[in-house]
Amino acid sequence: MSSPLSEAEIIERYLRPLGGARADVKLGIGDDAALLELAAGEELVLTTDALVEGVHFLPGAPARSLGYRALAVNLSDLAAMGAQPSWALLSLIMPTAQELWLSEFCAGFAGLARLHSVALVGGNLSRGPLSITLQLAGHVPSGQALRRDGARPGDELYVSGSLGDAAAGRELSAQGPALEPPSAETAYLRERFEYPSPRVELGQALSGLASACIDVSDGLEVDAARLIEASHCAGVIELEQLPLSGPLRHRCPERAESLALAGGEDYELCFAAPAARAADIVATARRLGERVTRIGALRGGAGLELRAAGAPRAATVASFDHFAR
Amino acid sequence: MSSPLSEAEIIERYLRPLGGARADVKLGIGDDAALLELAAGEELVLTTDALVEGVHFLPGAPARSLGYRALAVNLSDLAAMGAQPSWALLSLIMPTAQELWLSEFCAGFAGLARLHSVALVGGNLSRGPLSITLQLAGHVPSGQALRRDGARPGDELYVSGSLGDAAAGRELSAQGPALEPPSAETAYLRERFEYPSPRVELGQALSGLASACIDVSDGLEVDAARLIEASHCAGVIELEQLPLSGPLRHRCPERAESLALAGGEDYELCFAAPAARAADIVATARRLGERVTRIGALRGGAGLELRAAGAPRAATVASFDHFAR
Numbered sequence: 001m002s003s004p005l006s007e008a009e010i011i012e013r014y015l016r017p018l019g020g021a022r023a024d025v026k027l028g029i030g031d032d033a034a035l036l037e038l039a040a041g042e043e044l045v046l047t048t049d050a051l052v053e054g055v056h057f058l059p060g061a062p063a064r065s066l067g068y069r070a071l072a073v074n075l076s077d078l079a080a081m082g083a084q085p086s087w088a089l090l091s092l093i094m095p096t097a098q099e100l101w102l103s104e105f106c107a108g109f110a111g112l113a114r115l116h117s118v119a120l121v122g123g124n125l126s127r128g129p130l131s132i133t134l135q136l137a138g139h140v141p142s143g144q145a146l147r148r149d150g151a152r153p154g155d156e157l158y159v160s161g162s163l164g165d166a167a168a169g170r171e172l173s174a175q176g177p178a179l180e181p182p183s184a185e186t187a188y189l190r191e192r193f194e195y196p197s198p199r200v201e202l203g204q205a206l207s208g209l210a211s212a213c214i215d216v217s218d219g220l221e222v223d224a225a226r227l228i229e230a231s232h233c234a235g236v237i238e239l240e241q242l243p244l245s246g247p248l249r250h251r252c253p254e255r256a257e258s259l260a261l262a263g264g265e266d267y268e269l270c271f272a273a274p275a276a277r278a279a280d281i282v283a284t285a286r287r288l289g290e291r292v293t294r295i296g297a298l299r300g301g302a303g304l305e306l307r308a309a310g311a312p313r314a315a316t317v318a319s320f321d322h323f324a325r
Numbered sequence: 326m327s328s329p330l331s332e333a334e335i336i337e338r339y340l341r342p343l344g345g346a347r348a349d350v351k352l353g354i355g356d357d358a359a360l361l362e363l364a365a366g367e368e369l370v371l372t373t374d375a376l377v378e379g380v381h382f383l384p385g386a387p388a389r390s391l392g393y394r395a396l397a398v399n400l401s402d403l404a405a406m407g408a409q410p411s412w413a414l415l416s417l418i419m420p421t422a423q424e425l426w427l428s429e430f431c432a433g434f435a436g437l438a439r440l441h442s443v444a445l446v447g448g449n450l451s452r453g454p455l456s457i458t459l460q461l462a463g464h465v466p467s468g469q470a471l472r473r474d475g476a477r478p479g480d481e482l483y484v485s486g487s488l489g490d491a492a493a494g495r496e497l498s499a500q501g502p503a504l505e506p507p508s509a510e511t512a513y514l515r516e517r518f519e520y521p522s523p524r525v526e527l528g529q530a531l532s533g534l535a536s537a538c539i540d541v542s543d544g545l546e547v548d549a550a551r552l553i554e555a556s557h558c559a560g561v562i563e564l565e566q567l568p569l570s571g572p573l574r575h576r577c578p579e580r581a582e583s584l585a586l587a588g589g590e591d592y593e594l595c596f597a598a599p600a601a602r603a604a605d606i607v608a609t610a611r612r613l614g615e616r617v618t619r620i621g622a623l624r625g626g627a628g629l630e631l632r633a634a635g636a637p638r639a640a641t642v643a644s645f646d647h648f649a650r
Contacts, residue, residue, distance in 0.1 A: 007648050026368060030555075031473050032405040032540055033372035035465070038363045043351060046446060047358035048414040048460060052453040080357040089373040091416070091458045097648040121371060127648060128377040128456060133416045133449070135373060135460040140360070148356050215357055230355075323332050323422040323452060 005097040007125050014106045019088060019113045019120030034121035036087055042139040045083040049073045053130040058174055063101045065173075065194035066132060067108030072198050073217065074136035075116060076267040079203030080215035082146040083138035085116050090123035091133040116200055144207045151212035151231035151272035157296040158210075158281065160199050160268040162245040163220055167263020168252050169193030185247035192245075196267040202292075205284045206271055213271040219262040221315060224270050224296075225304040231272070234301030239308040243293040261306075272298055330422040332450050339431045344413060344438045344445030359446035361412055367464040370408040374398045378455040383499055388426045390498075390519035391457060392433030397523050398542065399461035400441060401592040404528030405540035407471040408463035410441050415448035416458040441525055469532045476537035476556035476597035482621040483535075483606065485524050485593045487570040488545055492588020493577050494518030510572035517570075521592040527617075530609045531596055538596040544587040546640060549595050549621075550629040556597070559626030564633040568618040586631075597623055 005013070016029050027035035038044055051070050053059055071088065078085045090109075094101075113120065118136070169189035182190070198215075206213060214227045220237070228235040242260045249256050273281055278294070285292035296307075306313045330338070341354050352360035363369055376382055376395050396413065403410045415434075419426075438445065443461070494514035507515070523540075531538060539552045545562070553560040567585045574581050598606055603619070610617035621632075631638045 005648060010648065027470070027472065032402040032538075033370045033408065033463075035406070035470050036369040036371060037467070038369055040365060044361040044363055044369065044462075045358045046361060046412065046414060046460075046462065048416050048447060048449050048458075050416050050418060050449050050451050050458070052418055052451045055451055055453050077357040081360070083358065087371065089371060089460055091373050091375050091460075093375060093377055093456055122373060124373050124375050124458070125648070126375050126377045126380055126456075128380050129454040131418055131451075131453060131456060133373075133375070133458045135371075135414055135416075137369075137371065137462075138358075142362070145352070145360050147352065213357075323330060323335065323450070 005099060010097055010102060010125060014102050015090065015120060015123060018106055018110050020117045022086065022117060022119040024086065025119050025121055028119065028121045034087065036121065038139060041142055043142045043145065045078055045081050045138040045140055045145065047074055047077040048133060048135040049077065050131055050133040062194065063104035064108035067105035068112050068195050070132045070134045071109050071112050071118065072196050072267060074134050075198035075200055076215040076217065078136060078138040079198050079200045080146065080213050080269055081140060082144065082203045082207035082213065083140040084204060085118050085136055085138040085200065087121045087137045088118050089135040090120060092123065093126045093128040093131045095127065095130060146203065146207055146210055146213035148212055148214050148227050148230035151227060151233055151298050153233055153298055153300040154275065155211050155272040155298045156275055156278065156294050157224065157235060157237065157272050157298060158292050159216065159220065159243060159270045159295050160202055160290055160292055162243040163216065163266050163268060164248050164256055164259035164263050165189050165192035165245050166196060166265040167259040168248055170265065185251055188247045189251065193265065198267055199269045199290065201288050202285065202290045203269060205288060209277050209280050209284065210271040210273045213269055216266040216268045216270050217264060219264040220270060221261045221304065227270060227272065228298065228304050233298040234303050235296060235298045236305045236307055237296040239306055239313065241293060241295040243291065330424060335422055335427065335450060339427050340415065340445060340448060343431055343435050345442045347411060347442060347444040349411065350444050350446055353444065353446045359412065361446065363464060366467055368467045368470065370403055370406050370463040370465055370470065372399055372402040373458060373460040374402065375456055375458040387519065388429035389433035392430035393437050393520055395457045395459045396434050396437045396443065397521050397592060399459050400523035400525055401540040401542065403461060403463040404523050404525045405471065405538050405594055406465060407469065407528045407532035407538065408465040409529060410443050410461055410463040410525065412446045412462045413443050414460040415445060417448065418451045418453040418456045420452065420455060471528065471532055471535055471538035473537055473539050473552050473555035476552060476558055476623050478558055478623055478625040479600065480536050480597040480623045481600055481603065481619050482549065482560060482562065482597050482623060483617050484541065484545065484568060484595045484620050485527055485615055485617050487568040488541065488591050488593060489573050489581055489584035489588050490514050490517035490570050491521060491590040492584040493573055495590065510576055513572045514576065518590065523592055524594045524615060526613050527615045528594060530613060534602050534605055534609065535596040535598045538594055541591040541593045541595050542589060544589040545595060546586045546629065552595060552597065553623065553629055558623040559628050560621060560623045561630045561632055562621040564631055564638065566618060566620040568616065
């Protein structure tokens with residue numbers, strides 16, 4: 001059994017060494033607030049997202065995945081702005097302080113933080129029902145951020161990576177550790193849920209190419225509709241074009257499309273770009289080793305239409321709402 | 326009975342109009358992240374603090390006070406850095422979305438936000454056990470921030486306002502609404518707990534005067550010891566000098582001193598300054614209408630000593646620790 005730790009021990013042993021080192025951190029963990037230097041000509045980009053036990057993850061979910069995902073979901077928000085991440089604040093509410101849990105949580109966080117040069121510059125520890133709130137700051141050259149509201153009629157609609165894997169992986173993850181060695185397909189789908197890849201470099205590269213961008217967290221149908229609405233356009237998604245992975249098609253042949261449209265937690269980028277930019281977008285994705293798929297187009301009007309085999313198909317899902325009636 | 330609200334309704338009706346308006350907010354609530362402009366020659370200052378039901382407040386605590394305090398405790402952190410607050414992100418986890426609770430919470434937050442020109446630029450809503458995490462960003466002229474570690478032997482030690490009122494008020498607040506009209510003293514003490522005054526202007530004015538500063542959140546004895554330790558000094562606090570309000574002395578004559586030393590949640594500033602600055606500090610406090618009291622001095626060595634009637638008195642309290650064994 002691991003023993004409980006004091007607050008000061010948690011900070012010194014786990015949190016202080018957690019993030020990457022950055023020269024623009026003038027004062028990090030240990031004072032009343034952090035002091036940070038933003039380069040001239042850059043705008044600050046701020047986001048926050050929380051993982052709550054019983055809502056975003058089940059009791060007993062692997063701590064390493066939670067540490068990773070707490071950062072990944074916020075990185076995905078910055079990716080959708082075309083921003084470069086820099087500084088994080090972690091607010092951790094937990095019922096007890098167990099070394100094993102903390103070391104796993106921190107291992108998951110630290111690997112991703114170093115990959116993207118994110119420094120942990122502050123935070124807060126409280127006892128209480130488990131929840132993890134991360135605030136992430138980044139920067140973008142002034143005026144260059146990708147927004148939701150810049151798409152125009154005639155633009156094409158794209159999505160990165162593949163969709164629906166995370167939702168299928170979430171179901172597998174909820175079953176707990178596998179009793180026998182998982183198949184490669186099962187392992188792939190679980191990995192896509194537990195360790196999603198925020199498209200940070202792709203988002204930055206799309207600045208200047210894409211006209212609008214959003215990250216797919218609640219499901220493509222909901223998030224694409226948000227982009228289209230913010231841009232005062234109508235949009236069409238061709239369902240045959242949805243990027244579905246082999247493991248998803250094979251494991252969930254009946255449900256692959258609905259998971260891709262509405263499963264959520266993909267943390268892919270959905271973006272629009274003028275048709276004239278298509279070759280640049282393909283070349284950019286190839287250079288970064290990222291998959292990008294054209295899934296539809298925008299036009300004048302309002303609303304998102306789904307089409308299959310050239311014919312309209314009714315939208316099937318409602319937006320996820322934490323407080324739905 | 327008020328009816329539950331959808332997430333989108335909460336955002337539109339309550340959160341979007343919540344903060345102050347600021348010209349440096351290029352993009353606020355409604356995209357994947359906020360876009361903000363930091364002036365040249367300024368450093369960014371970031372902090373976060375959480376209020377957790379059952380830990381920082383009791384079930385049924387007045388929502389207006391919670392909205393106010395969530396911002397106030399973070400403003401106090403920025404005050405201790407000498408920073409000017411600017412942008413907030415609110416992460417609200419709550420079991421249900423009740424209009425009455427939300428409108429009270431927002432009223433408490435909004436009044437203080439407008440007073441200090443804080444814009445709410447983003448956030449996150451989740452269903453779960455009630456907790457409120459606020460991240461606050463501010464700015465300070467580069468190199469001018471007040472830190473904990475700048476005090477030197479020979480400096481004098483000060484505290485703003487009065488101490489112990491909040492701890493006494495917390496006990497009164499825990500008793501719930503008064504059955505009969507509260508006395509002026511009771512009302513004063515409750516107010517000091519439920520609506521503390523972060524010393525934002527004082528903190529900024531102390532930049533260039535004070536050598537080190539910390540906000541008193543866990544109690545003077547603990548927080549002064551932190552400042553002294555960070556500055557590699559020893560320190561003495563003269564207990565006769567502690568600023569105790571009339572209501573505290575009258576309501577809690579036996580416990581006033583211990584509440585002032587260890588009650589916590591005062592959100593006053595404890596700071597050090599060279600003796601040559603004493604007149605400037607008095608004049609600054611007077612100009613701002615703030616009370617500032619010299620309570621001791623720093624010297625070479627290590628550790629905090631309490632003295633009463635010229636004789637050493639043992640320290641009586643341990644640091645508050647969320648995860649103490």
